[in-house]
Amino acid sequence: MSASTELETWGNFVDKLRPLEQRILERIPERFRDDPQIRQQAYRLLLMATARTSIDALVGDRRYPTFVPEINIAINLFQPNADTIYKSALIEPDGVYRITGNRGTILFAKLGQLGPDMLRTGQGSAPLSYLDLDDVADKDGHFSVIISPKKPDGYDGHWWELNPKAIKLMLRQVGYDWANEIDTSIAVERLDTPAAKPRLSAQQMSDALEELPTMIGNASTFFVDHVEALRNEGYINKLKVFDVSQMSGLVGQSYYEGAYDISDDEALIVSVKVPDVCKYWSLILTNDLYETIDWYNNHSSLNGAQAKLDDDGYFRAVISAKDPGVHNWLDTAGFDSGAIQGRWLDCSGTPMPEIQKVAIGDVKKHLPATTAMVSLEEREDIIRARRAAFQQRKLW
Structure with missing residues (x-):
């Protein structure tokens, strides 16, 4: 988030979006630059990136995380796999989180801890660790896991160490038999913050809006060429x-x-x-x-x-x-x-x-x-x- 104390305005936000048209068109292969269908596809990529990053701006509170769509048929960025449902939740590396849900009957479901976010940095990064939900689910598919830097005192349930570089959790649900398998259900709860979420400050909302143009530009152009x-x-x-x-x-x-x-x-x-x-x-x-x-x-x-x-x-x-x-x-x-x-x-x-x-x-x-x-x-x-x-x- 921005350290600026000056609040973002809608007009300034829109002005920052304007250069993204030229940026993405310059990344399109030269042989396609006069193709009207390809140009419109590029604009759709900008729309998809806007949709994806706007979700973070609206509900991506690291103090009160929730799993949201990462990429899919409507957010066709980073070349989603046809069999995979991708969901992610923004977190802080010093937080204490509880993950609960049911593994379902899909082929597999794996939860990853990710470090620097390519949406924000424009650079790829290696995953920090993965948890196979098969390893923590009971015979009925239910799971409950604490994720934290240190295992809580007296806790004897499933625990997954939180990497000090982790800023996002990514769930991959991969299905083989789309019609008959049951997808994973999952929830994340931060345990070291009050249960009720306070009203967002003007600065918090401004910061979320201010970082969007950079994220939209990174997401829409990362794989274009x-x-x-x-x-x-x-x-x-x-x-x-x-x-x-x-x-x-x-x-x-x-x-x-x-x-x-x-x-x-x-x-x-x-x-x-x-x-x-x-x-x-x-x-x-x-x-x-x-x-x-x-x-x-x-x-x-x-x-x-x-x-x-x-x-x-x-x-x-x-x-x-x-x-x-x-x-x-x-x-x-x-x-x-x-x-x-x-x-x-x-x-x-x-x-x-x-x-x-x-x-x-x-x-x-x-x-x-x-x-x-x-x-x-x-x-x-x-x-x-x-x-x-x-x-x-x-x-x-």
Whole structure:
């Protein structure tokens, strides 16, 4: 927060937002700068960043924390994973907190302590520690954990040491079977402050408003040129390891990615032997500004429960604009270029998939005869079921 005693005004706040238009447009790949759709996408990123950071300004009180949406379909920043619900709570490193809730039945739920916040610094930082809620939940899924610098005297319940650099708690809830799994419920209570929250002072509200332009600028531009960097490195229609260890990535999870670029009459076949032991794996697509392609309304992501493996244990997916009739289809949804990203978590190996570009009409020639297929009518039903299932997940 600002140390200034001069209160922010709305007009001054709006004036600070004006340079953000030029800032984000300058980060857009040069080949897109005259594309009206891409420019409007950039403005949407600014809106998303405004929405995300405004939540912090309104309810992000470190003395009275609460878990709020971090990124999702409406706040499509930092390339959210299609299977993950992200929530966060702002904290102070000297506080005493109690986390309670129910783990639910989703594949896994992990709570992280994060240090310097990229929203505020514009720089990534490594996670400080993670807590798997499986380690603290009882047989019915309920959990209660004290988080503090020192374990309270006489306390014999679950305790998690609070890192002196921690300023945020981040919850990742990862689901495989969207329609049938139950998401985690969680609450945070600060125990070393009075229960009732006092009225905010003018300075507190001013400080929250004053830091927004910096946060909006950082959030909206952080990854705008990421896909272009992949292209410039030569990773077009091929993949490489993506190191997110310094960007709050999930410990134990391996990431890979690369840019894709295909025409409407082309397709990419991604193939990989799935490790014998693997808790979680998935594949998603992003557009050229590194927004995750709309997984609510398009068949643009697959995970280990949704995909069908071939008889030889390989996962083969087809990336294309046109539906090839293959069960494992990833729809580019109107974006003929963007990025492919995959995840392996707690697996016996982290293989790098191979990519082959083929004509859309020849896709079946390059797949096993036993490849699972779907009709157009079946695809319609699958997409509608995906949308209904994900809408019922707990975003807040």
